Amino acid sequence: MSVLVLVVDDEPDVEALFRQHFRRDLRSGRLRMEFAMSAADALAQVARASESSLILILSDINMPGMTGLEMLPKVKALRPEVPVIMITAYGDPETKRRAIEGGADGLLTKPIDFATRRREIDRRLDGVTK
Template sequence: MSAYILVVDDEPDVEELFRQHFRRDLRAQRFAMDFANSAAQALSVIANYTGPSLILILSDINMPGMTGLEMLPKVKALRPDVPVIMITAYGDSDTKRKAIEGGATGLLTKPVDFALLRQEIDQRLEGAN
């Protein structure tokens, strides 16, 4: 397995939801998916990561402590090569502008369109090979 995706979200049911939607991919070892429940935990994982290629970070925007938008420049400083897609319940133009200006590759709104996300992951996997 040569691809790794990190999902950052403080909601406990997000991990189960993502694992369910990508269960075939995970079982077939197309990629590994890990979860961080805070921005601080995600930054620690990213800073210490030495495994297969980190190809994508998906992060919620609204989290207690450090928000996804506050985390974004720190992630880009650690791993400028890794695309970050922000996820929010509020897809307004101001939020999208802040995310893109902060270095995000894109913005998904909740509920997440998993078909669209799968296309994004497939593109990243092709680029990683």
């Protein structure tokens, strides 16, 4: 069973950034990363991810169509055990409150701190392999 992290963001350069920062893990097969450019695409991928051990979803909040906050309860209905961390350029208290009330396990502000992301993913990978 492969370990999967899903990144949801409508910005095309996000995939390249994540692939660059996690290239060793991806090459070694330690984990897989999939990317969705919309909330609707992310929901479809979550529904299909039953063969994978989905350990974390990182999602932007502001996206065209369905926002990350609108997607959040739908993801939690499909996979309540999978932590979802929301990412936003606006870390105001109201956004944080709405994310946490919607079921998010955390809120990060852009630019993304990849050292923190690596620690979070490593912690979750350790939990899966034990």
